[in-house]
Amino acid sequence: MTRSFTFLVNPASGGGAAPGAVVPVARLLREAGATVDVTYSPGPRAMPGLVAAAVERGDVVVSVGGDGMLSSLAGVVAAAGGTLGVLPAGRGNDFARMLGLPDSAEGLAELLLTGTPRRIDLLCASFPGGPPREVAGSVYCGVDARAAALVDRAHRLPRRLQYPLAAVGALLTYAPARYRLRVDEDERELEAATVVVANSAFYGKGMRIAPPASVTDGLLDVVVIEAASKAALVRSLPKVYDGGHVDLPEVTVLSGRRVELRADPSRAGGRPVPVGGDGEPLGALPGLAGDPLVVEVRRGAVAVVC
Template sequence: MTEPAPEPRSFTFLVNPAAGGGAAPGAVVPVARLLREAGARVDVTYSPGPGAMAGLVEEAVGRGDVVVAVGGDGMLSSLAGLVAAADGVLGILPAGRGNDFARALGLPDDVEGRARLLLRAPVRRVDLLALSLPGAPPGGRPRLVAGSVYAGVDARAAEIVDRSRRIPRRLQYPLAALRALATYRPARYRLVLDGTVHDIEAATVVVANSPCYGQGMRIAPDARVDDGRLDVVVIEAASRPALMRALPKVYDGSHVHLPEVTVLTGHRVELSADAGPAAAPGVPLGGDGEPLGTLPALGGEPARVDLLPAALALIC
């Protein structure tokens, strides 16, 4: 007896219209057309802002839809936690400046490949990072991040990228990294990894779930989104010229062999830092291309990043 063909997936696309310099809406049209031609039901909603996202996700998951994040890494991260909390399934249509999580997964970059993946690729479970900051409202949920949380010069570079408007997209991250390095000052960090304390002077600390950030930089080349661990990359304090010379190595991951780079692995990180009296107030903190404020100062309650294994169902 022949079994009936499975019902095609249905989709709710949530689009960040500002992503990729306004490229995201145009990325939706050809993919949505191919999905509809294949028999799938497709709804497209342009994000009205973070406050309304939870309700849109709950409605979509309640209908049995795959929620598709259309935008960059920030849009993906903002939806990943909501979809995980609703026990739904997430798809990705990369249309931002970095698209590093999609790059780490090896997602196709052509229209036909993207439509085919959404229709037919299996659902797998991937890990997420949960960032908890002191001073959050009682009972508030941690911020969930798909790719990486970073502090120091990398977060400063991300702030510069966020303000870039007229620079071509492919140059934004390299130029921002050079600008951030030109004015960087090392900070004193206290890093507690699974209970072990590390006091270090560093340019940056990255807590990674994914190997890529910064538009293709392989900051944590051995990180995997489903290996049940987080990778911590520490780039210790060095001279500005030395850090600038080392920057190209980050694109192929060979920087991890430099003596000033340490890679640790674990499941929970606590992090605080002191920028020193001569530096700008606080050490900047970011995650998946979004500024997240500053790290707590040494001696106070630290920020905490926990790995959430297999937290998200993802089409990939």
């Protein structure tokens, strides 16, 4: 039976690369006899209706864009009981890297046509009083969220330099915060530069931030980089690309199914500690006296062709 597809495209992804990326894949699928519908710039309010209609038709819903676009679709597709496809066309494409997706249009088209869907985990992040939000790859607080914001403003730089320079810039201007972290029943307080709650091993355009992470094990991997000198953090940055940073004394790795996070930002000049998820800003961490940000794993939440 030939599959049918609904492509939802974020035209701004990858500095405008997404519309060009979809053309050869869609052409190959149509030449193979598949039905392909393409919608550009659907917007978050339109997505649930578009996804529901696509799932009712039996289409695979294909995310065309970066990790943020994928995250915004994954929970919607999961709620509709559909199947998700991924055409990576962003700046980082870290979740596609985690799934081991092909780089070529031919490989992606073949995978979409013949690949077997498998169920993967998602993260669910909930701020006090706010609606839950699904995230595919990772939720991060502190320096990493600041670096992601710098990447968003780095459009004039070559794409290969955007993430490394943003990471260095964020490290050189960071101030640590006091975090209260609870992973399942393990609660601790620590002074840290960043805390990452990971489903995927990768973020930041290929940084292997959480080497043990798996998208099918039903666990969250929590990586804490404790406060250190700015020079030491910058020197250790290359180790993140191969996962070697986890052997450093200032790095702690934990795992569990539920994570609670609060922070005292007084050491950081009183500024709230920013939180991001898959390249998108999510908000700021609650203070130590408030209810926490809660991140939980949704095991096998969505079927993905990969």
